[in-house]
Amino acid sequence: MSVATNNLAREVLPFQVAASGYDVEKVRRDFPILQERIHGKPLVYLDNAATAQKPQAVLDAIEQYYRHDNSNVHRGVHTLSERATEHYERARSVIQHFINAGDPSAIIFVRGTTEAINLVAQSYGRAHVGAGDEVIITALEHHSDIVPWQMLCEEKGARLRVVPINERGELRLEEYEKLLGPKTKLVALGHISNALGTINPVRKIVELAHRRNVPVLVDGAQAAPKIKVDVRELDCDFYAFSSHKLYGPTGLGVLYGKAALLNAMPPYQGGGDMISSVTFEKTTYNKLPHKFEAGTPHVEGAIGLAAAIEYVSRLGMENIAAHEHDILTYATEKILEVPGVRLIGTAREKAGVLSFVLENVHPHDIGTILDQEGIAIRTGHHCAQPVMQIFGVPATARASFGLYNTRAEVDALVAGLHKVQEVFG
Amino acid sequence: MADLRDLYQEVILEHSKQPRNFRELATANRKAEGYNPLCGDHFTVFLTVENDSIKDIAFQGSGCAISKASASMMTQSLKGKTREEAEKIFHNFHELVTGNRHPNGDQPELGKLAVFSGVSEFPVRVKCATLAWHTLNAALEGKQDPVSTE
Numbered sequence: 001m002s003v004a005t006n007n008l009a010r011e012v013l014p015f016q017v018a019a020s021g022y023d024v025e026k027v028r029r030d031f032p033i034l035q036e037r038i039h040g041k042p043l044v045y046l047d048n049a050a051t052a053q054k055p056q057a058v059l060d061a062i063e064q065y066y067r068h069d070n071s072n073v074h075r076g077v078h079t080l081s082e083r084a085t086e087h088y089e090r091a092r093s094v095i096q097h098f099i100n101a102g103d104p105s106a107i108i109f110v111r112g113t114t115e116a117i118n119l120v121a122q123s124y125g126r127a128h129v130g131a132g133d134e135v136i137i138t139a140l141e142h143h144s145d146i147v148p149w150q151m152l153c154e155e156k157g158a159r160l161r162v163v164p165i166n167e168r169g170e171l172r173l174e175e176y177e178k179l180l181g182p183k184t185k186l187v188a189l190g191h192i193s194n195a196l197g198t199i200n201p202v203r204k205i206v207e208l209a210h211r212r213n214v215p216v217l218v219d220g221a222q223a224a225p226k227i228k229v230d231v232r233e234l235d236c237d238f239y240a241f242s243s244h245k246l247y248g249p250t251g252l253g254v255l256y257g258k259a260a261l262l263n264a265m266p267p268y269q270g271g272g273d274m275i276s277s278v279t280f281e282k283t284t285y286n287k288l289p290h291k292f293e294a295g296t297p298h299v300e301g302a303i304g305l306a307a308a309i310e311y312v313s314r315l316g317m318e319n320i321a322a323h324e325h326d327i328l329t330y331a332t333e334k335i336l337e338v339p340g341v342r343l344i345g346t347a348r349e350k351a352g353v354l355s356f357v358l359e360n361v362h363p364h365d366i367g368t369i370l371d372q373e374g375i376a377i378r379t380g381h382h383c384a385q386p387v388m389q390i391f392g393v394p395a396t397a398r399a400s401f402g403l404y405n406t407r408a409e410v411d412a413l414v415a416g417l418h419k420v421q422e423v424f425g
Numbered sequence: 426m427a428d429l430r431d432l433y434q435e436v437i438l439e440h441s442k443q444p445r446n447f448r449e450l451a452t453a454n455r456k457a458e459g460y461n462p463l464c465g466d467h468f469t470v471f472l473t474v475e476n477d478s479i480k481d482i483a484f485q486g487s488g489c490a491i492s493k494a495s496a497s498m499m500t501q502s503l504k505g506k507t508r509e510e511a512e513k514i515f516h517n518f519h520e521l522v523t524g525n526r527h528p529n530g531d532q533p534e535l536g537k538l539a540v541f542s543g544v545s546e547f548p549v550r551v552k553c554a555t556l557a558w559h560t561l562n563a564a565l566e567g568k569q570d571p572v573s574t575e
Binding site for chain 1: 463
């Protein structure tokens with residue numbers, strides 16, 4: 001590939017304002033890291049399903065907290081502790097409104113989606129799943145929504161059932177209906193597949209489970225940054241997501257749960273803040289949500305996530321979803337023009353994830369060559385080895401889009417793939 | 426800046442497309458599996474060892490260009506070598522790909538394997554280049570569990 005072609009591909013088109021008024025060039029200026037140059041080339045960040053970059057508003061909120069408000073929460077009577085507590089609890093209600101939960105006490109801060117799922121498996125699961133019972137997951141799950149249930153089933157002598165997918169990477173609902181039965185104690189599934197981008201029909205799945213009084217946990221790690229999530233409309237019993245994929249800081253996640261379920265569940269971890277009173281004879285646990293938040297929490301994480309949510313809410317989740325859909329549609333069309341490309345995952349309902357393989361080139365080699373062009377993608381099994389096995393590939397290359405990606409960046413990706421083919425001749 | 430051509434040298438690309446000794450070895454009396462969980466690379470190395478020397482060597486599996494070419498060229502360079510010689514070559518190879526050895530220095534013992542010197546500019550690819558070698562070590566030591574580069 002010539003240098004000239006490369007530059008042309010990177011040139012930013014002047015008119016990228018969508019019908020909604022979504023101005024991606026303006027949005028990009030909110031993300032300082034997008035100015036980075038990698039191997040002398042402008043950064044093209046297409047690894048958003050792994051983690052998203054952070055807008056200035058998030059960086060400012062965290063700095064502001066440490067410069068002016070830092071203290072422990074729910075502890076002291078002094079002013080800083082009051083301020084820190086106020087910010088921390090305010091973050092909880094920002095999140096509550098973002099996912100349309102009924103009450104802030106239904107929002108539990110955890111370390112990430114993985115810990116949220118482990119919390120439900122260890123607390124709800126150990127109390128309600130017994131020998132001979134069944135837990136249903138799907139073939140699309142991330143390892144974090146497989147292994148906690150496997151551990152639970154192994155401990156209890158229960159059985160893990162898996163909803164299969166079709167050749168597009170869509171759940172086979174008729175098989176799901178067959179799996180649901182009197183032994184089913186819980187259903188857990190991802191809202192959007194991290195490996196394939198498939199958007200699952202969560203509302204329908206919840207409805208079918210609820211007909212049998214089976215609760216449903218939704219892994220929303222990929223969905224929360226991509227589409228409008230309404231937990232009451234979905235009617236799911238648990239919803240888990242991570243801050244860092246939603247343009248917030250790492251180390252923080254959210255578990256939403258219906259109050260009746262959370263209230264009846266035993267604590268997950270013991271420690272400070274999760275108790276009302278402690279004697280050596282007996283401990284009385286704190287009320288929700290504190291019952292599930294042992295120890296000093298990730299205060300600046302919660303504040304940073306609230307800033308991220310306020311940021312994406314200003315842009316509008318519907319506008320973000322429409323923008324990413326436009327980028328995905330354009331990328332799908334362009335990448336199929338590259339000879340030897342095979343898309344892995346072609347669901348009709350799909351969010352901004354493009355998983356693919358290139359004939360005769362291992363994804364790892366694609367990743368290294370694209371990196372030299374400043375393009376960051378993920379290569380490997382994406383913590384979803386069962387999905388790879390179904391499609392008969394050891395790994396894929398995955399470009400995943402965020403609210404700041406442009407069509408020009410898709411062009412850079414395609415130019416990069418031509419370079420890969422040039423190297424591999 | 427690291428140059429892609431230093432990494433993907435012609436010899437490496439050629440071996441990755443047409444790996445040598447890429448088969449199961451019927452006469453093997455040692456074998457081991459190697460796995461890189463990060464990228465899914467997976468190889469089996471077969472050895473026929475007699476009197477502490479490698480009479481025959483072959484491999485099978487799948488992986489990226491670097492890991493496959495490294496496995497292929499490893500089989501070529503180790504056939505007929507004693508165990509001690511093989512271990513020394515691995516040591517030198519490891520030093521080369523981790524950048525602890527001057528690539529332009531005199532290193533007759535590495536022979537054609539010197540083409541892997543470019544790997545040292547790409548630290549995340551060191552595991553690719555050494556996977557087959559770690560697997561070889563496991564086979565020589567008669568280890569039962571698959572080796573992992575993680």
